Amino acid sequence: MHRKSILFVMNTMGRAGAERALIELLRILNPEQYKVYLYVLIPRGELFSEVPEYVKILNRRTDSRSVLSAGGKFFVGVRLAQATVRKGSLKKALVRMRGRRNTGDRTKDAQQTEKIMRRMLADGSCALPGKFDLAVAYLEGPATWYVAEKVKAQRKAAFLHTDVVHAGYSRELDGGCYEVCDRIFAVSSDVRKSFLKIYPEYTGKTKLFFNIINREHIRERALEPGGFTDTYDGIRLLTVGRLYFMKGFDIAVKAADILVKRGCRFRWYILGEGEEKKKLQRQIREAGLGAVVYLLGAMENPYPYFSQTDIYVCASRFEGKSIVIEEAQALGKPVVATACTGIEEQIDSGTDGLVVGMEPESLADGIEKLINDKGLRNKYGQAAYERKSAYQNGLDEFLNLLGERA
Template sequence: MKKKILFIINTMGQAGAETALIELLKKLQTMDDIELFLYVIIPCGELFEKVPRKVKILNKTYSKASLHSFLGHMIIAKELIYSFFYKLTGFKNCKLIIGNIKEQKAKGNKLQWDKLLWRLLAEGRPIRKDTYHMAVAYLEGAATYYLGDKVKAACKAAFVHIDYELAGYSPYMDRDCYKSMDRIYVVSKGVGEKFSKIYPQYRKKIRLFRNLLDRELIVEKADRGIGFTDDFDGIRLVSVGRLHYQKAYDLAIEALAKILNEGYKVRWYVIGEGKERSNLKKLIKKYGVREAFVLLGKKDNPYPYINQADIFVQASRFEGKSIAIEEAQILGKAIIASDCTGNAEQIISGHDGSLFSLNVDNLVREIKKLIDNPILRGQYEKNTKEKNFEDPKDMEDFLYLIRARR
């Protein structure tokens, strides 16, 4: 009999973890002894379109609309209202939410409301009646809570893609959901180290599983797309990622203003969408960089823009392991990135990119250095193209976990 494997994820929006999940599903669907299922907590997102044909989607209804579209916002609101009022999860978890707000504030970081809502959404989803050979929560938050509480499986695994310490999660909100996991897969060693600080009791469950990417497809899409259509002939900086506090675009805007004031001919293009758009537009106006800091929005094919960039910049406050950096490396770009969890494992500073401690002045310095030194930029590009991204041992452990259980 085929082994039934269930994957659970929060949404199917066009983001890094969702992209990596599609690639993993593609590999698994080629195996004759596996039957694949997918359940999405908020059943919305463009990447439903990319789900391999052999994967059975368990949501009764779902939408391929962007999470940032009007329809996407309506679906999110509907799911929250259903969970909060109909299933009463908001009232049941009121004490839990208040406690987590206090925890986030105590850490001194910006309050991340989305992390508070994942528990409510997970508890509002129905219990799965089927029993699976293996069930996998491919993202933190709701997917992992749902797996821990409402799914029956002989074997359970959870993926962690983010710096758990800085992302707004906490054991208080998690309610020991990782206790039932047989494996905890982390996308970088740094992610594993940060997770182990929060959950030292589960250190032995942790394994490394790096993101999967289709290298040939990325190169092909970069070559066949259009990319920039403006007539700008200066230095193009490109960043890719949702418009979120995590990505530190507020600092990027201020940095660009300083660079322009020193006479450099530069434009900075950001590919992605998110809730910070209105705030970023205010900052763009405040710093007088309307023409130079360009919010391109979401692009179905971002690769021509990355390919045509002079420098790729990833100035995040925190990461797990950036798929955007890996995509830029596949396309042979010179990269500047903040020295945070994940990024530090992807780039050897001074060899295939530059790492810096995140603040405006450091960001300005690194950008100017690569603009002023095209030979160094070329060396970074050459060394980046030679990188190897995947390790077959990651998949070996995952398949062992599937096949060792009867």
């Protein structure tokens, strides 16, 4: 039997939501039916160790250490430096820098610069030899630009894991990459709507493919040794994610300050690393919250922390579809989340959690409600535990690109 070849291209393999979703998709592809390949533009990250054995990694070298560590940042810097001398990528980047629109908003302008640097990475990467039956860009940005311009394939697909409008992507930056894609898969309806604001002409080929979550695997890993080492016996709050502006950890700290002033007793634990760490440490210190909010860093197995938590909190400014919310739900945890992209597709507010406003006061209100009502926490947690996964239609649509169904 002829096995169809599928190439997945990723930006990095760090411990983050899209990378975890990719691992689960790789795990359900039958190696007797498909020859599966993986190429990573910056071949570093903890999740290389979880790639199934039957997946052939096309990078000559990989590194399973964190992308976010000092060594990881140096690694990324070296890759960018190498990219500047290839294929005229530096010249293209300078043209884009001159042509970018200054908005007067420092955050948005920095976002544009960062996207141009990412574009340079894709422009300066060497093309892969050979031709594949299906090439899949599993993340927006460099992976998508690379698949569009540097990979030969019978068919091509791209995945969208974030709100591309809020993330700062544009037609100018994308350079027609989605025109060559046979299918574009969005992980939530909100992500699809955001994309179609920029590309309304691709309505017909933009489909939904909800993230694949292996609930049983998560529950098994939650039983492994680990978790909190303190002896605290009060309410524990947990938030997990990279310490980036989009994740709203500064909003979480402000909400914690409000809760303390209201007399609530709790500890809020944050798992993750990232560029906002020093700012958050300063914010926590200046608010006098050192005995309340704890930055624990990234964990190889975060699930024991989930299982020992009373309430999971998401304070994001924008998302695509939060993997960590679904992980918390798999472990029966009630979730309080800000009303950003994709959230209302994950939480039925008032049934298995609460969706609140993005202001610190609104977030604090939702958390306080659950802190003070154990029965409501248990009710929401049970409903979260019983939620059903809904990725099958997306998987069928994906495999239809190869003339097959799941």
